[in-house]
Amino acid sequence: MNNSALEAYGKEFKSDNVAKRVLGTKVSPIKEMRIIAQDYNNVISFGQGIPYPDTPTIIKEKLSKMLIEKDISKYTVSPGLLELREKLSKKLSRLGITADQNKEILVTGGAMEGIFCAIMATVNPDDEVILFSPGFSSHIEQVRLAGGKPIFSFLKEKDWGIDIDDFKKKITKKTKAVIVSNPNNPTGSLYSKKDLIQIAKLAKENNIIIISDDPYNFLVYEGEYFSIASIPDMKENIIACFSFSKEYAMTGYRIGYAFATEGMLNQMMKIHDACCICASSLSQNAAIFALDSPIGTTDGIKKALDENRKMIMNGLNGIKGLSYVEPKGAYYIFVKYEKKADSVSLAIDILKKVQVEVVPGSAFGPNGERHIRLAFGCRPEKIKEGLLRLKKYFENVK
Numbered sequence: 198m199n200n201s202a203l204e205a206y207g208k209e210f211k212s213d214n215v216a217k218r219v220l221g222t223k224v225s226p227i228k229e230m231r232i233i234a235q236d237y238n239n240v241i242s243f244g245q246g247i248p249y250p251d252t253p254t255i256i257k258e259k260l261s262k263m264l265i266e267k268d269i270s271k272y273t274v275s276p277g278l279l280e281l282r283e284k285l286s287k288k289l290s291r292l293g294i295t296a297d298q299n300k301e302i303l304v305t306g307g308a309m310e311g312i313f314c315a316i317m318a319t320v321n322p323d324d325e326v327i328l329f330s331p332g333f334s335s336h337i338e339q340v341r342l343a344g345g346k347p348i349f350s351f352l353k354e355k356d357w358g359i360d361i362d363d364f365k366k367k368i369t370k371k372t373k374a375v376i377v378s379n380p381n382n383p384t385g386s387l388y389s390k391k392d393l394i395q396i397a398k399l400a401k402e403n404n405i406i407i408i409s410d411d412p413y414n415f416l417v418y419e420g421e422y423f424s425i426a427s428i429p430d431m432k433e434n435i436i437a438c439f440s441f442s443k444e445y446a447m448t449g450y451r452i453g454y455a456f457a458t459e460g461m462l463n464q465m466m467k468i469h470d471a472c473c474i475c476a477s478s479l480s481q482n483a484a485i486f487a488l489d490s491p492i493g494t495t496d497g498i499k500k501a502l503d504e505n506r507k508m509i510m511n512g513l514n515g516i517k518g519l520s521y522v523e524p525k526g527a528y529y530i531f532v533k534y535e536k537k538a539d540s541v542s543l544a545i546d547i548l549k550k551v552q553v554e555v556v557p558g559s560a561f562g563p564n565g566e567r568h569i570r571l572a573f574g575c576r577p578e579k580i581k582e583g584l585l586r587l588k589k590y591f592e593n594v595k
């Protein structure tokens with residue numbers, strides 16, 4: 198089975214001059230499916246996780262005015278604008294995290310760049326990094342690019358919660374880091390405070406770095422979000438990455454931030470400087486406007502997405518051969534199918550036959566196979582139409 202959707206679709210990847218570290222990786226299938234979907238018309242996308250609202254008008258208006266009236270066209274200092282870091286420090290304090298704006302915050306090109314800097318700064322070739330599976334596909338590729346070895350700790354299928362016993366078994370002398378993303382993408386499960394405290398304790402005892410990546414911490418429908426980075430006395434073991442993408446509907450601005458000790462943050466800054474110097478000055482200013490504006494409370498978005506969640510669960514209940522665990526947060530539902538096909542072939546076939554974009558479950562780790570991920574951050578009318586097409590596909594297509 199070919200795990201890369203682009204290769205399975207027939208895209209050319211052969212070249213004589215490619216470094217070994219790249220050969221062992223692939224473009225995240227989430228983005229592969231987005232690229233493949235460009236070949237089809239009238240596609241309903243349950244693929245990449247993009248919230249449907251546009252960036253709030255207040256941010257766009259302030260940014261346009263600033264672009265005309267001030268010169269914000271220059272590089273900023275590598276850690277990011279101080280004014281932004283001051284506001285981020287205040288925002289982090291609301292999650293129970295105490296961060297010195299002068300030394301412990303790095304503004305990054307989305308959470309993705311922050312995580313990559315964290316991995317590159319900590320993982321040596323052949324080091325092991327524990328990833329929860331199913332888990333975010335890009336973490337797997339980022340670890341591989343750094344020469345590290347992803348070690349998968351399987352979530353419990355009944356609720357996609359952490360299996361502490363399995364996690365303990367996965368710790369070896371080579372374990373360097375664990376990546377924790379809560380609520381989980383692709384399952385939408387919310388990890389319990391008790392399990393996160395256990396992970397933190399084990400990490401401390403075994404000198405393991407926790408890389409936390411919580412872009413959906415504002416989007417919890419049932420239960421209470423708890424930040425692993427807020428656990429006292431853990432600072433030396435934590436690198437926490439955050440994002441503006443989902444909370445402020447700013448995915449294309451590519452802006453996020455990382456929190457770590459001064460010593461670690463300065464090491465991460467070497468990677469940040471080497472790959473992009475600084476985050477976009479325009480986006481940093483937009484982030485300041487986002488933090489200044491009252492849209493920080495995302496109850497409106499949350500309510501709309503909760504309606505989507507209920508709609509997609511109801512629709513899926515009416516399709517034979519599909520099942521799922523109810524998501525408690527984020528905007529993903531991880532759907533198990535009975536059809537006899539691997540998830541990459543299935544995702545491509547669904548796109549070809551009924552023009553619905555989904556992500557193959559194998560993207561999210563070894564126990565993701567025989568699942569597809571549906572993102573429900575899109576408009577409700579799209580969800581309705583997409584569900585009709587999926588029903589047609591699963592109940593009629595041989």
Ligand SMILES: Cc1ncc(COP(=O)(O)O)c(C=O)c1O
Binds near residue numbers: 378
């Ligand atoms: C778990 C997780 N981390 C990181 C990202 C990317 O965040 P950003 O846009 O801030 O790079 C995503 C996007 O879907 C995600 O689901």
